[in-house]
Amino acid sequence: MKYTKATNYALHIMAYFVKQEGTDNLSLQPLASHMNISPTYLSKILTQLVKADLIQSTPGANGGYSLRKTKTEISFYDVIQAIEGSGALFTCEMDENRTCQIEKVMQDAEAKMVNHLKEKRLVDVV
Amino acid sequence: MKYTKATNYALHIMAYFVKQEGTDNLSLQPLASHMNISPTYLSKILTQLVKADLIQSTPGANGGYSLRKTKTEISFYDVIQAIEGSGALFTCEMDENRTCQIEKVMQDAEAKMVNHLKEKRLVDVV
DNA sequence: GTTCGCATACTCGGATAGTGGTTGTCCGAGTTGTGTTGG
């Protein structure tokens, strides 16, 4: 179990957006060269961030991407959830009908990590 | 990012060992049918638990597997680490020479989850 | 001068492919207990 590279990229991208807040739309190409990712793959990640309502995209000439929310509102968890999804890290899937005690412990542990990620905001690290 | 099925199996296996503590060696076949896994795959998981010193195996007739430590010593984290390894969930891998602030936040969050898993013992759920 | 059209600069999304980890299976080798057989 590891976080995907896409999550790493997304966090750094969002941090970059926060740092550049107030400037014009950021276009795909400059972002890609700054991040050292291929533009096409970057666009996939950005699309996920758009769907999560963290950034917005404006097509056409002079288009690009920009923050949707104000920078103080965006937590680490917002970004992670946009990429990794919102499912629990551990689900039991044994045939037991009643709730699995092991699953409960695992999800309590996960909640502690999530709480920390919800408290931390991107502004804290730029 | 999700926990692997093997981790789920391992936790249930170890919980079963704790519940059956004091009885004779548990053999592969009965364990497999109780867990509803194929014996050959189960043996892979058990081998990992042996290497982590959580259980011991005795070959030959009347052989099988049994707990190595006493049941109150085994934490959730011991079992998870045996299967998933001990690497951090998030590593930055960007070319930055200095330590990445994003990585630090992520690993702090992980530490909170790990602490919870270290505190919880298998005995708590049987 | 106004309007139409075309080139340009962008994003969007589906199709495709390589890679690696997870999940299993198969099979031969090694180890221990047990029963049997021959002296």
Next chain:
DNA sequence: CCAACACAACTCGGACAACCACTATCCGAGTATGCGAAC
């Protein structure tokens, strides 16, 4: 009665294969801006 031997019940570990998610690329389609030509 006892020792040697064969067999059965186990685990051990490598090789192999199916499958799926992640990572990444390519390309066509859609959309907005701006410039230039035609009227």
